[in-house]
Amino acid sequence: MNELQDIWVYLSASPLLSLLVTLAAFILSSWINKRAGGTPFLHPVIVAIAFVISFLLLADIEYQDYFEGAQFIHFLLGPATVALAVPLFDHLERVRQMLVPLLVACVTGIVTAALSTIGLVLLLGGSRETLLSLTPKSVTSPIAMGIAEKIGGYASLTAGLVLITGAIGCVLAPWIFQRLRIQDQSIQGFTMGLAAHGFGTAYCFSSIGAMAGAFAGLAMGLTGMLSAFILPLLVKILGI
Amino acid sequence: MLIGLLVLLACQLLGELIGRALALPVPSPVLGMLLLLIALIFYGKVPDGVRQASEGILSYLALLFVPAGVGLMVHYPLIAADWWVIAIALVVSTGITLAVTAWVLNKLHQGGANHE
Numbered sequence: 001m002n003e004l005q006d007i008w009v010y011l012s013a014s015p016l017l018s019l020l021v022t023l024a025a026f027i028l029s030s031w032i033n034k035r036a037g038g039t040p041f042l043h044p045v046i047v048a049i050a051f052v053i054s055f056l057l058l059a060d061i062e063y064q065d066y067f068e069g070a071q072f073i074h075f076l077l078g079p080a081t082v083a084l085a086v087p088l089f090d091h092l093e094r095v096r097q098m099l100v101p102l103l104v105a106c107v108t109g110i111v112t113a114a115l116s117t118i119g120l121v122l123l124l125g126g127s128r129e130t131l132l133s134l135t136p137k138s139v140t141s142p143i144a145m146g147i148a149e150k151i152g153g154y155a156s157l158t159a160g161l162v163l164i165t166g167a168i169g170c171v172l173a174p175w176i177f178q179r180l181r182i183q184d185q186s187i188q189g190f191t192m193g194l195a196a197h198g199f200g201t202a203y204c205f206s207s208i209g210a211m212a213g214a215f216a217g218l219a220m221g222l223t224g225m226l227s228a229f230i231l232p233l234l235v236k237i238l239g240i
Numbered sequence: 241m242l243i244g245l246l247v248l249l250a251c252q253l254l255g256e257l258i259g260r261a262l263a264l265p266v267p268s269p270v271l272g273m274l275l276l277l278i279a280l281i282f283y284g285k286v287p288d289g290v291r292q293a294s295e296g297i298l299s300y301l302a303l304l305f306v307p308a309g310v311g312l313m314v315h316y317p318l319i320a321a322d323w324w325v326i327a328i329a330l331v332v333s334t335g336i337t338l339a340v341t342a343w344v345l346n347k348l349h350q351g352g353a354n355h356e
Contacts, residue, residue: 018307022307049310052310067311073306074307079248079297080269080301082255082276085273085276085280101349105341105345109344116333117329120332120333126322126329130322134326137334143266157314157315159308163309164330165330168331172334176338177342180339180346187342194341198301205301224267225266
């Protein structure tokens with residue numbers, strides 16, 4: 001029994017366990033999602049996060065210790081963001097044709113996302129920390145975390161809220177596109193990348209098509225870059 | 241494949257260096273994406289290795305968000321206090337953002353030549 005405990009102490013401190021749990025949770029949640037007919041209500045990322053949190057609470061492992069190991073997966077977000085240049089390049093001609101509308105829509109979308117969030121939280125009486133952590137919710141997580149820190153929110157809370165926003169976007173988007181009768185892949189992709197960042201992009205690649213994915217990736221990068229300038233300014237102007 | 245991975249990492253590193261040197265608020269991977277895009281435009285096509293590495297890593301994009309998302313567990317008290325404000329703000333604001341963006345882009349794009 002003592003030996004088992006020693007092994008457990010060793011395992012819970014090594015990256016092996018974090019990596020294994022993360023991968024197993026993701027494979028299991030993808031399988032569940034497929035079984036449920038691919039419904040975005042059981043988004044594999046959200047379900048996997050729930051599994052991992054449950055496991056960590058049951059096994060009494062701190063988040064910091066888990067992240068020690070899981071950071072190897074987290075790190076790949078960097079090269080994955082760089083990799084978005086490839087689908088973008090493939091659809092460059094189409095992006096060129098639509099450049100001005102895309103830029104206008106992007107700024108409109110960023111301001112809409114921020115103002116509607118700020119207005120709702122103020123109206124409903126949420127705390128200032130909640131407000132400032134929520135404001136960058138549509139921005140891809142590495143950029144959102146930087147913005148949250150800059151304007152006075154909690155970066156790690158923002159990271160989580162960004163993910164939930166992404167999942168909500170994937171649930172709402174197909175319904176909204178149907179309502180507005182929007183069938184163009186490039187518009188669907190750009191809208192999802194703007195409002196639901198990486199989640200929207202992943203959803204576009206897996207459920208709509210490569211063209212939608214390319215536009216989603218473009219929207220995600222553009223929204224991130226512009227938000228880094230616009231959001232701190234907006235918060236300052238509104239005097240929050 | 242390995243060369244492709246090397247290219248991705250090199251672009252990210254270059255992005256990091258440029259971002260720090262110019263003190264830009266934009267994260268280094270986004271700058272790396274821009275650098276790779278510019279390089280591809282000059283090269284004229286996507287080298288096989290770069291395509292393999294990119295498509296490989298992008299097909300697992302969703303998995304990469306899990307470690308950061310698990311960080312929600314650290315903020316349980318704040319979420320518990322404000323959970324319904326957060327829930328309503330997230331759903332309503334995301335819906336409004338999707339609708340406004342799609343509508344604006346659709347209106348602007350209808351002026352363009354090739355509508356599907």
